[in-house]
Amino acid sequence: MIILSIETSCDETAVSLIEIKSGKNGEIFNILSNEVFSQIKIHQKYGGIVPEVAARAHLEKIMPVLEKALEPIKNKWQKIDLIAATQGPGLITSLLVGWQAAKTLSWFYKKPLVPVNHLAGHICAGWLNKGFTPTLRSRGSDRNPDGTVGGCVGEFKINFPLLALIVSGGHTELVLMKNHNQYKILGQTVDDAAGECFDKVAKILNIGYPGGPAISKEAAKFHVPCSKFHFPRPMIKSDDLNFSFAGLKTAALYKWNELNYGAQYKKLDKKEIKKTIHASVTENLIPFFCYEAQQAIIDVLIAKTLKAAKIFQPRSIILCGGVAANQELRRQMTAAILKNFPYIKFIIPSFEFCTDNAAMIAAAGYFKYQKMNARQKTKLKNNWQNLEPDPQLEL
């Protein structure tokens, strides 16, 4: 079966073509094409995604990206069995472009259209691991034989129940899956998402957008934990599985002002603050500051994941979403799970499937389609008429 998938929930225009075959250990996902156009450069000067700018860029890119993705089947539409597209959650102006394209194609070529939840897509990225040849890795090492971090520990088959930690710019969620399409949210952020915290701390330090890569780059310059100061690990000891990152950002802001302007900063006005800023302090401080902020976020993410694993005893754990591209998080989470739960399979999608992409949407669409009965499947043909994108779609 061949699936065409479209994803435009945020600032990536992505179209993918995937062939699915049945194999010994379940499905084999053969990725024929996985085209992504990232708008990061366009949004960099604004320090974040601007809805109208994003929508225009999606509109410009959707057709070229689609054409490129269709190259492997030379535009032969009869080969495509199904169209899968992101229905939500996301930025409404962005979602509309991809969804409209999917609807139009579904109507014109008379193909069934499966609406996919973006978060389900992130989890299902686990099945795409390393495309169709997952790297096996010996236990105890946190690196693959090729030196990359990620991939899968043990044989490549994801067993249920599956515990998923989704971390991205807009989400921080712990989800338990007893089977395909059965999502139970165990915990989530009560305020800011982890990726958002990265962005905001980066903004305080003025080191660029997107914040995640900027912070991990600075943090990498610093290797020894320092006893000068520590950020709080918000809610790390709370009884539930929820996260909170807003307080961490505030603590970082306080500390940053105090370090740069002394304890008196609250009494100074903005002009005086600019005068007293100490350039040399700032330069040496940024790597350490980033290290500590990143570590605080990672500590909380790991603690809550381990806690959830202890309570729900899953057979597999997956770390996914854009923030899962963070090298330190990948390394430390792998080490923590190997140490505490060596018998649980741990999966991190490779980088290209962590950040937003359409291949993951195809995988999620496929599993959704598989669970449908004949009547539900025939109804998919009419989805283009009555389904609208939903910016707040829930799992």
Place this chain on the structure above:
Amino acid sequence: MTYITISEKQTLKLGEKIACQLKGGEVLALIGELGTGKTVITKGIARFLGIKKYITSPTFVLMKLYKIQNSKLKIKNFLHIDAYRLNSGRDLLDIGLEDWFNRPDTVIVIEWAERVKDILPKKIIKVNLKIGKKNNERIIKVEFRK
């Protein structure tokens, strides 16, 4: 009216206090730097209106809508907006904010409202937040503009 709160809990309570005066159709403009408690005030308002869902940051999607299921209240929708990343109000019009202004069944809270001054209606409730001199102290000024 100026309030001084000395803890997050008190700021939350203040949010509830503001909320009990709402009748529907109001726009609250929250103005203050990072970490001054805008989201905490919003949470207080949402709690008073009986919203049980977590009020998570809408920075990413810009706008979050919460439905209110309380037959005693006239207010049916709670719209939480975060203009932190925006330079002008046009972006909010692009995602359809206009449809929600002047609806008697809707309360709108806009964080970082100073960034979208150009589209704010004349009648707003202005909430100014500042960090006080002591730790965790916040100075919060609430102005009802009619």
